[in-house]
């Protein structure tokens with residue numbers, strides 16, 4: 262109860278990328294409750310159930326409180342930090358000396374703070390000098406990143422959440438807002454209830470918002486590009502193109518018009534499995550709207566044509582002039598809380614300040630800033646699956662996994678886990694015991710939300726601050742402290758002079774000068790007082806920037822956005838006689854990722870205690886399956902046994918399994934069944950759907 266709280270500390274919810282403002286209540290130095298910040302513009306005091314129960318998890322069973330080292334008997338036992346750092350740095354040095362820095366890899370997360378990504382980037386690229394730096398945002402946002410870069414010249418969603426109050430059409434696709442971004446879902450609900458906009462939902466599964474949709478397009482998995490090409494066909498055929506906008510601000514229209522001329526609604530209907538008349542309606546509504554907002558998440562990104570689908574959505578907005586205006590624009594909803602920071606601070610495939618490894622001038626700017634040689638920086642990113650393949654080939658011998666659980670989340674998990682077992686040295690840094698920490702040679706206990714300070718950027722580019730409310734559990738240390746200490750022990754003390762995260766933030770923000778994500782006007786105090794700021798914020802007088810591209814000038818060399826002509830290519834694996842179902846994966850509202858936190862919140866776990874598969878009533882009848890029956894799911898890669906839930910939410914021939922459950926929570930991961938199929942532009946795995954068989958046990 263609030264009366265027991267001695268102190269309230271300003272923070273931000275660090276589950277999803279909605280970025281809700283909150284306060285952490287503490288008593289005697291312990292977290293006791295969480296409440297929404299009524300003044301925060303994102304959530305106006307509201308929080309969803311995961312966030313409301315966050316105080317339960319900070320000291321929950323399974324927290325890692327000591328570094329652990331695997332001994333000669335193969336057991337993990339507690340050691341002090343000195344010993345842990347000696348082991349880590351000693352093994353790192355030995356591998357680099359014998360095999361070079363390319364034998365080292367770091368696989369991180371979308372859960373760190375912005376300052377931690379920057380410091381890690383400097384450690385990995387500037388001190389260790391490995392080319393192998395990537396993270397789990399490769400599994401969730403890579404297609405949106407690549408799509409934005411190709412269409413607009415740089416990453417970064419152009420919209421604001423406030424657009425939901427000004428839009429007159431929402432195209433919601435591959436996004437289950439009610440489950441994955443509940444507070445944002447509430448804002449859309451409010452707009453719909455006041456009759457302010459129409460809603461089109463395009464999704465293979467009848468998600469909650471389907472019930473409120475004016476038009477529902479239950480498309481077959483992986484057919485978005487066919488649908489979007491047909492919608493462009495309708496827009497062009499019916500004269501709904503904004504020719505003045507196209508001529509002034511874009512290139513590439515003629516190639517797109519030539520390609521989509523063949524994509525009639527009738528042709529797309531056969532591919533997508535939805536009526537041609539509904540595709541006609543969708544295209545017409547999009548073209549006739551004054552301000553359309555498109556919203557998407559993993560349903561678009563996690564497919565082999567993820568980038569193509571993002572580019573086709575951008576095409577639709579560009580050809581109808583619906584970008585950079587209130588209520589209009591293609592809005593990729595980030596999944597993880599700080600996936601944006603991973604992208605803008607250089608946590609993976611880019612360099613800090615949205616700089617590209619492929620551009621010599623960008624590499625030179627960072628080399629100069631860090632006092633390293635241009636040649637120290639790789640010319641291309643190494644995607645996550647290439648790291649796993651490098652380990653398998655014996656080229657990578659040292660893997661440092663930070664804040665993520667690939668033994669449950671990687672595609673083809675049994676293969677991925679076997680690779681983890683075989684790497685010469687596996688260091689895992691996390692806040693809780695996970696399926697991945699169990700495989701480690703060295704475990705580093707990290708401080709979690711509430712126990713450390715820093716910033717992170719939500720889906721609408723709003724940088725939020727998190728103040729430290731309590732001391733870390735046991736001997737856990739913040740990821741930031743760990744990176745700084747490793748850098749110093751490796752002999753690069755001058756590169757890591759930071760006493761606080763704000764020191765690192767100051768160094769990073771100076772590097773954002775003139776970049777799309779200019780943060781120079783931000784201080785922690787401003788973020789607290791103004792409840793976050795949307796970048797760019799070039800100086801301290803700037804109030805932030807709700808919308809990008811308002812002048813029609815994009816971040817390409819010539820300032821013009823690019824429309825891309827991209828044809829439909831079928832998914833690389835589809836149902837057949839042996840594996841006749843489409844198995845879809847996704848989120849439930851109660852859980853986050855592999856349940857390392859939500860699985861330890863009793864109030865949340867009791868609402869969603871076990872894994873399951875949704876089966877359509879027609880298929881259930883044919884196979885003699887009733888709700889509660891245990892069934893076996895099989896794919897070409899693995900199998901799992903779960904109880905069935907018979908529901909018309911899934912279409913005939915389709916199944917749905919949550920992505921969250923793993924062995925620690927009573928189930929084989931659904932990613933045992935998903936395959937190593939990737940978008941060839943973003944290298945994001947197609948985790949959303951796979952061909953599967955179903956049988957009653």
Ligand code: SF4
Nearest residue numbers: 274276277281309312
């Ligand atoms: Fe946290 Fe996301 Fe829920 Fe907001 S919607 S309270 S950020 S989990």
